[in-house]
Amino acid sequence: MYFPLRLQHSVPRAWRVMSESLRTAFGMSGLSFSRAQPVRAVVSLALIAATAAWLGLSDVISARFAIACFVLSFALRHGFLFASLAPEGVTPWLKTQLGSEGAFALHESLLTVLLFAQRLSFVGLLYATAQAPSGPLGLMLISCGALLVLVGVGVSIWATKVVGLDTYHYRDLFMGPRYMSVELTGPYAFLGNPMYGVGQLAAYGAALIALSPIGLVAAALNQVTLYILNDTIEQPRLRLAKGIFMESQLRYALSRTLLDDPRSEPNRRRSSRPPARVRRAGATGPGR
Numbered sequence: 001m002y003f004p005l006r007l008q009h010s011v012p013r014a015w016r017v018m019s020e021s022l023r024t025a026f027g028m029s030g031l032s033f034s035r036a037q038p039v040r041a042v043v044s045l046a047l048i049a050a051t052a053a054w055l056g057l058s059d060v061i062s063a064r065f066a067i068a069c070f071v072l073s074f075a076l077r078h079g080f081l082f083a084s085l086a087p088e089g090v091t092p093w094l095k096t097q098l099g100s101e102g103a104f105a106l107h108e109s110l111l112t113v114l115l116f117a118q119r120l121s122f123v124g125l126l127y128a129t130a131q132a133p134s135g136p137l138g139l140m141l142i143s144c145g146a147l148l149v150l151v152g153v154g155v156s157i158w159a160t161k162v163v164g165l166d167t168y169h170y171r172d173l174f175m176g177p178r179y180m181s182v183e184l185t186g187p188y189a190f191l192g193n194p195m196y197g198v199g200q201l202a203a204y205g206a207a208l209i210a211l212s213p214i215g216l217v218a219a220a221l222n223q224v225t226l227y228i229l230n231d232t233i234e235q236p237r238l239r240l241a242k243g244i245f246m247e248s249q250l251r252y253a254l255s256r257t258l259l260d261d262p263r264s265e266p267n268r269r270r271s272s273r274p275p276a277r278v279r280r281a282g283a284t285g286p287g288r
Contacts, residue, residue: 067129129215149201
């Protein structure tokens with residue numbers, strides 16, 4: 001009787017986790033049809049139309065054309081990221097013209113289109129440069145690729161559920177340090193940068209499934225560029241957010257001490273009860 005009862009409670013929980021993961025995956029892909037976000041709905045329809053057009057033309061795409069499309073989409077997406085999120089980028093101008101929320105909605109929509117275009121061109125690149133498996137080695141590489149895809153997609157969805165879709169779409173960098181996460185939970189408890197690290201295994205896995213050496217090079221190029229973005233733009237902002245967080249904590253502790261709060265450190269020392277041992281968790285940024 002105990003096992004069926006546990007199964008009865010586990011099935012709804014598993015269904016809830018699966019549905020939340022699917023909604024997160026759709027959000028990461030840019031598919032959203034909320035009435036409160038008509039721009040995102042239009043973008044979602046454009047993405048679906050682009051997918052249908054690409055699949056319809058997949059039989060006539062040459063390797064050279066696929067490589068050119070990937071290079072163009074890669075340059076547009078990362079160029080837009082660096083141009084908009086850099087300290088001297090266009091973000092302040094956009095906020096002045098459209099307001100913070102309006103500017104972020106436009107930024108998120110454009111970035112979603114560019115990200116989807118890069119992913120679509122990457123799939124076309126793999127399709128155009130795919131090779132037929134030959135012997136046990138090819139089958140082993142395909143199996144390893146499928147495993148890498150599952151691990152990469154799973155970690156990316158898990159990390160996005162922890163930090164939220166807004167952070168996945170760079171709301172923390174767009175809005176300022178107070179929107180950044182300084183908690184250490186989920187995959188961030190044991191991975192410094194799950195989205196830029198393990199999450200990128202999905203691209204390598206897809207390239208292995210297609211047995212495409214050019215696909216592996218494209219996946220590596222994308223990951224290296226993301227790490228450059230992280231080191232030059234995200235980490236300085238994250239260190240600033242940590243500094244603001246620590247300063248606020250120190251100011252709070254100082255104010256308690258000056259007000260002779262019973263919870264302050266001097267009064268705790270006068271108490272006969274020994275202080276509790278507190279372990280402070282570290283801080284980390286979202287990463288993608």
